[in-house]
Amino acid sequence: MAIIRVGDELIDEETGEYAGPADFKLPDALEDESDLVGFMEILMKAESNLASKKAELAVVIKNCESMVQKASRRVEWLRYKYEQNATLIALNALPRRDDGSYRSKTWTCPWGQMSMREVKPTIEIVDQDAALSWCREWIPEAIKVTEKVLITPIKEEVLKEGDESLIPDCFRYVPARQSVTFTTIGKEKMEENEA
Numbered sequence: 508m509a510i511i512r513v514g515d516e517l518i519d520e521e522t523g524e525y526a527g528p529a530d531f532k533l534p535d536a537l538e539d540e541s542d543l544v545g546f547m548e549i550l551m552k553a554e555s556n557l558a559s560k561k562a563e564l565a566v567v568i569k570n571c572e573s574m575v576q577k578a579s580r581r582v583e584w585l586r587y588k589y590e591q592n593a594t595l596i597a598l599n600a601l602p603r604r605d606d607g608s609y610r611s612k613t614w615t616c617p618w619g620q621m622s623m624r625e626v627k628p629t630i631e632i633v634d635q636d637a638a639l640s641w642c643r644e645w646i647p648e649a650i651k652v653t654e655k656v657l658i659t660p661i662k663e664e665v666l667k668e669g670d671e672s673l674i675p676d677c678f679r680y681v682p683a684r685q686s687v688t689f690t691t692i693g694k695e696k697m698e699e700n701e702a
Contacts, residue, residue, distance in 0.1 A: 509521065510526050512529045514529075515528060515529050515530060516528060516529060517529050528549075528553075531549075532545065532549070533545050533546055533549065547689065547691060550689060550691050551691030551692060554691050554692050555691075555692050558692060593621070594621065597614040597621040598614075598623065600614050601613075601614055601623070609623070612624065661678070665678075
């Protein structure tokens with residue numbers, strides 16, 4: 508495993524995985540409160556940098572979404588303005604047989620093509636609740652029911668005896684534990700940047 512320096516970071520040359528910061532000032536294992544304070548400082552700076560990068564990314568994404576929206580409006584306008592007329596011209600340009608039927612159902616030019624296809628009739632749902640009521644009475648096999656296991660009632664029932672050996676094999680017991688969270692720049696700020 509060869510570790511190389513790329514800017515301010517160390518990278519495993521073989522796997523490309525992150526191997527730590529190049530200017531790391533902490534020992535391999537924390538030993539006292541002074542090391543803990545140093546760890547918290549470095550952690551805060553790393554989380555601040557992460558929050559900054561997420562904020563930058565959010566701005567870039569927002570600008571790109573705006574550009575996509577403008578381009579989308581242009582496409583919609585072009586289609587609204589010309590597609591119906593273009594369809595008639597393309598249909599007239601399709602090669603035909605002697606009996607008048609289409610020899611080909613695709614018109615092609617260097618910038619795209621128009622394909623004509625027969626679309627079978629279908630039904631779209633306008634009111635989901637009314638459609639469900641109607642289907643319950645007339646075509647119950649048209650309704651799909653999704654099942655999901657809720658863990659809370661199972662925990663209350665199975666764990667009330669306090670014996671994890673009673674848990675069926677289809678579940679895995681996760682023992683009680685302490686949860687420790689290190690907070691530096693504030694959980695609210697991190698969640699705000701993630702949203």
